[in-house]
Amino acid sequence: MSQINRQIQLASRPTGEPSVDNFKLVELPLPELAEGQVLVRNHYLSLDPYMRGRMNEGKSYAQPQPLDQVMIGGTAGEVVASRNDYFKVGDKVVGMGGWQEYQLVSAEQRGALQKVDTTHIPLSAYLGAVGMPGVTAWYGLVKIINPKAGETVVVSAASGAVGGAVGQLAKVRGARAVGLAGGPEKCRQVVEELGFDACIDYKQHRDLKSLSAALKAECPNGIDGYFENVGGMILDAVLLRANAFSRVAMCGMISGYNGEPIPMQYPQLILTNRMKIEGFIVSEHMDIWPEALKELGTLVATKKLKYRETVAEGIAAAPEAFLGLLKGKNFGKQLVKLI
Template sequence: MPHNQQIVLDNRPQGEAVASNFRLVLTDTPALEDGQVLVRHHYLSLDPYMRGRMNEGRSYAAAQRLGEVMMGGTVGEVVESRHPRYAVGDKVLGMGGWQEYSVVDGAAVGALRPVDTSHVPLSYYLGAVGMPGVTAWYGLVRIIAPKEGETVVVSAATGAVGSAFAALAKARGCRVVGLAGGADKCRYALQELGFDACIDYRQYAGDVKALSQALKPACPNGIDGYFENVGGPIMDAVMLRMNAFSRIALCGMIAGYDGAPLPMRNPALLLINRTRLEGFIVSEHMQVWPEALTELATLVGAGKLRPRETVAQGIAAAPQAFLGLLKGKNLGKQLVKLI
């Protein structure tokens, strides 16, 4: 059996996450038992939610345990199988974690999902046609539920979720406005992702009033739906432009993942505008995944969703790539290539 390099959580962050919170270890892959499958990971997904699970405090999911392999989505290839459902060479999606190989119980519901790479690249199943894409779909379709002609806004606009959100919203006839960090990202949003407007929030250095003023010409008819990935001053600025009976899909609060409280500047706006705000975790809505994935794959096939990927090479690069993701250094989906 092959040796397996893994990244484990060595200690919990005290404020901002740092590289020394992680540790690279080398282990022996155990021999397979009946019913098990050995998967060689080709790509590892890095996602903002992982930062929240590094903390010990109460959250919507159990904290990452110290000394254990960091959790994370993976796509790869079956290299040995003792389960009749899986054959050597099958391409599969799973939650293999920050490691080169995983041993999976082939009978466990949802542990592995075969994927078709004849029309969709393998890595896309971790982004546009995977969890981030379905996250965008659920927040837009089931929570914001926009009507044609409405204006919708998304923060972290050029990430994996924001990219998919734009394509899905344009397909529904919406005006789509993004918030992103930096001129290059805003150009990408406009020229490649199809956004109608994109605001570089870094120009406003946390000035809520100034950012809200910048949103005014981008959203001349106000904001009907908002997909929130960041929180903090960005959310405060957007709320100043929300219309009556607007909807907010609360997906992430990356601005608060270092543990500091994220106060809301003017919560009375929720009442004044009769805004519906709903937080959601996409893994709790597995019933929508087939419908969402079908639409996302169709958009990719038609060239209407052209996701970019930022790819780090090798498992040892995962911690620094993850820290870069938290600071917005990636463009599109952040992956680690493991082969």
């Protein structure tokens, strides 16, 4: 076992679009374990869009990422040393270990690590379809959109870890699932691999009129539910096609993550259509996680919920992979393999 822990820290706060210069790779010696502590060798690091917001200093729903400290992030790995009776060497665990190869957890950090069973579910899936992205999809769809059989649900960023799960969970409930993704290859995979009824390549529609017409063609009965990951023109186009009493789950607004304004052209449609629009942060709804994870785990274990992973190799590759995620270069869950 290496005696060095390599980690990525936030070196500076980005102004506008982030770059690799905002990060730094640091090597630190592994500490000796104290009584009650556990040392985890992280196998996978999760990269997620929310991390961009945490890099800013401004007020948000969570505290900013501190400078000169390891970047926050979900991890999945294996216990390699333990002085804690609950965790044994070899246990597979998930937690918020950050952008680093090793994670030291003390007994008083209750809930910091969760044991997982990899018999039927791959370890990496606990950072995607059976982890925070999957639960995010489940909450927004089930608790906010709550589709009925025969209704139409539209999902932006449909090829991502969250969006891909939303469409499949909607199909399980008898709804029609229509995705939006960037590029013909992503759209093809959203339909052929993930089972959506249709997918619109938003890159082929450069103005609101064109995108709205594409949505009308794929959603002839209008839109009853919309899972929002992007914002901007896509949200405007959805509002133009929304049915009365439609529901919108506001999960992310990636089009404004670098500080860009996101104006709405026709907010009056919210009133006209008596729409429900609700923003949510999945970590504020821990009470639903067991129910969500039970369904997600069963669907993944029985291969009824498909997911894709884009994997970067090694901790040093994390900044470039993260910047690629923000530009939509990934398909499915963006991971960094650390071992």
